[in-house]
Amino acid sequence: MIEGWRWYGDFDRISLGEIAQTGASSIVTALHEVPYGEVWTRDVIATRRNQIQRAGFSWQVTESLPIHERIKRGDGDLTELFANYRQSMANLSDCGIKVICYNFMPLLDWTRTDLNAPVATGATCLRFSLPKMAAFDVYMVERPGAEKDFTPQDLAAAKVWIDQSTPESREVLTNAIMAGLPGAYERYDAPGLREALKPYEGMTHSDLRANYSRFLSEVIATAEELGLVFAVHPDDPPRDILGLPRIVSCADDIRWNLAAVDSPANGLTLCAGSLGANPANDVPAIAREFADKIHFAHLRNVRKDPDGSFEEAAHLEGDTDMVDLIRALLAEEKRRTTEGRKDCSIVFRPDHGHEMLGDAAKQTHPGYPLIGRLRGLCELRGVIAGQA
Template identity: 45%
Template sequence: MIEQTWRWYGPNDRITLSDIKQTGATGIVTALHHVPNGEVWTIEEIQKRKVEIEAAGLVWSVVESVPVHEDIKKQSGNWEVYVANYQQSIRNLGECGIETICYNFMPVLDWSRTNLESSFDDGSLALIYEQKVFAAFDIHILKRPGAAIDYTDKIVQEAEAYFNSLDEAGIESLTNTVIKGLPGAEESYTLEQFQAVLDGYKDIDDARLRQHLQVFLEAIIPIAEESGVRMAIHPDDPPWGLLGLPRVVSTLDDAKTIISTVDSISNGITLCTGSWGAGYFNDLSEMAKELAPRINFAHLRNVNRDTDYNFNEDYLFNGDVDIYAVLKAIVEEEERRKQQGRNDFSIPVRPDHGNQMLGDVGQDNNPGYSLYGRMKGLAEIRGLELGIRRSLLK
């Protein structure tokens, strides 16, 4: 059976470990959010969190994430020190028995949306991305030099009209929404500071960032192998260029390049159907089948998307991603791993973003990570898996 997991933001999360246990999840996906990016995760701090999780009758299954310091991505400043620290964190996690690490290599922003509380017809709330709204922020609020050339004429016109419709409160709300995806966004960032962070990548294109990722993989994957740890790189979210920043984990070809860079089961992916699925050019059924041997972790959610780079998050069985085909590929991969005699055949899967609904509406939720929407998603994943496994026995 797949390992049913749940993302938990640690002791400050409104959703408690006892709440999570009642959802039916058995594995926790979490991180040491209080450790500054680039510093070593010590065995003492890892064990402290692990003991807390196990006291609730759960297990710490996946780390999401050990953040990759921006200096590593840019190969600037103390990047070699940060790589050495990352290697030691992998060793320490392996020693503590935590065997899966999700991470990303997205410059600056971990994710991007334009509305965190878009209303559904049923009264629930979800995250959406509209290209014209993002362009309005980029061109008219941030005023990034040369921003307009990154958009079609149609989007530039729509962005101007949208910006002109905003009052001061609307401008502030959009700015805060975009900056939510910036690591450390609980701190205060001015637009000038944000632009300065973007400027750090002005001489780094996709090819150069890919070279930097290769150097990073060559440094960490051997350590992961020695430590019994499986790395799982997360896709770009969304899977296209934003704010002039490079992207290297946006397509099937990107993923195949990454896993071929260092040929090891420790060099794997996080199959995130929401992030890759936001791109109309990505076929998640095909990706799940082709990448199956390197799927070390999976996030399941659905999206409705169009060819103009707009998307909204939706319930698991709605949207443009064939979740049945994706989960079937995961189940079949688990069976292959069993036949190979692997002890690590069970693939951790978590319900990804869920709609705010019922008692979650109006609560202090991490964007996308309310309780009831994800509990609904987990129940649907569990039922779908059972149906798939029964059908395979026929």
Template identity: 45%
Template sequence: MERMEECFRWYGANDPVPLAHIAQAGATGIVTAIHEIYDGSAWPDEAIARQKAMIEGAGLRWSVVESIPVHPSIKLGTAERGRYIGNWKDSLAALARHGIGTVCYNFMPVVDWTRTELRHPMPNGALALRFDAVDFAAYDVFVLKRPGAEGDYSAARLEEAKARLAGMDEAAVARVERNLIAGLPATEQKYDRAGFLKALAAYDGISPADLAENLNHFLRAVVPVAEELGINLCIHPDDPAFSLFGLPRVVSDAGDVRRIFSAVDTRTNGLTFCTGSFGTREDNDLTAMAREFAPRIHFTHLRNVTRESDGSFHEADHLGGSSDLPAVIQVLLDEQARRRSEGRKDWRIPLRPDHGHLMADDLTKDRINPGYSLIGRLRGLGEIRGVMHGIDVARRMQ
């Protein structure tokens, strides 16, 4: 049995993890983007060529684009969205000219992946990313003072949040605010408090149904272009897979994915199966979802989260946490074998270990992208590789 394509996320020439170290981890593919262009402009050929040359110069392959930013006008459905959809199509065409055939993107409004804590201590001394639901409510209601925020929380949660804030000093509040709105890796926009409130206000009156229709409009425009170019598109789920700051979410559960697939019912319109994002919801059966959506899973993020009783969660060991990652991997390997039996050239599914713990020598480094240190992801990749090898051995012994 062939393993899935092992990839690493890389943030370009300024990434503190160099390509040479990624190659030493045993990965063969790179997941990256033209990170300096995030304003909705089309990506120029020369920027793509330069990035690709660096990757190939290290003996690696640019396997997946993550992500071409989706301009807010597209999510809001404003009059100028046509221009930015056109730029998105132009970026697809440029990527196709350079032989890159998989593009991941997301449709999360205002905030990308969101955590309140970037250095949560684990029992073994490693540090993890964490979303604290009480800290989040305390910031949203009593620090940010988002209009109408109180209505999004129970009375009990508001009391918890008020007590939590009372026990936080200014530095703790500033740290939570920085983590929530000042920008994590791959975030397209960094905000101050006033700017963040303004960005949120733009979505006043935009319901989940409205956002879903704006996504459908986008898909109807770009999927036929991607199909003609031979590029697979794969939307990333919301992270976490529930509403934040009163914003609508439209890629959070199986029903959302079915709706997205039906909007443009072609294999090109696919999914990035992120076990961590979908795993933040107890009602998401990851194995069943992987099995149902397997034919249109073009890329996967393999990580695990531990859900906590109060709605919080933290990034767990890849083979720990609340989700059965080996069961999902088995489904994906089965799908990969099915594709290969059909004679497809694109049968291999790229994976990347996501959001590793900060551990060992990385704990002392001055510059680390939260969630994207080398050693934690290397450990995750090793565990995932071991699961794939174990499944292969077990099947050969049957």
């Protein structure tokens, strides 16, 4: 397995020199400064690649080549957006980047309600609190019909939180929910988010699946021609958010996604944390079922609460059996080697580490501290070595 590390380029407070000290060999990055829908030019991609290579790393996976919201909505004439996307694919391929991680989550990316939840060690972690999410949705965004998406227990806990909240705590919650949007992309306050949700009103899971299928039909044939592979990232969290449907949340969803366009280029990012937050998911079993379509892996762990809340656990301490999951990925690499495939080694990266020791002073992207992720990488490295 190839040790990767997420790096946000010019937006990142962690330098390539510091990453080199972790022992990781492959940078996972994107052109976060380019607005959605615009072409990633070959020159800009090559400049970023050369910067990474001069620092001693490879760049094999882009995370992410984002999909414009109009494509997710199926909104109007999408000819230019699809053409731009395919041109970006061609430019990435020309520069030797052959794996595209992406997601099809409407409007929001990964969503948390707490960026600095305390853990027993004195470190902090990312957390998703269902009562806080209900409070935000029902009482702050005031989305019509939001109450129907929560249980009476959720709503009661949300009312307690909102009654005890202050303007400052409500602002902290809003900022946490917006934190999953990488790079220089638009954030919303609660009223702004209510307006941003309006174009999605009435969208069903079937509607989103139809738009997703159209996207795949527009790009996968080109990916085959270019020697690229796509790796869809599961929904995070694996549940509908703010009335927005999510369609990559469980094994059944993945079966549909991969069958929508049956191609070796249509594959999966195995995100242990996103899938692990769904109590119905057996993550090692999912890895074994879809092993031949796994083009990239995020290895992290979560600890779930009975009410649907969850938090990021240490990499070997959460609800997912990480040793068994790594065993499944190593078995797939061995199978590919036996078959003589070129893509034998799977790039993985530690994900969403705890903020610990001197991490807080660094003020990195939420969930992406230096020391916390280094701890995770070292633990995963040990498990992989122990399977040899």
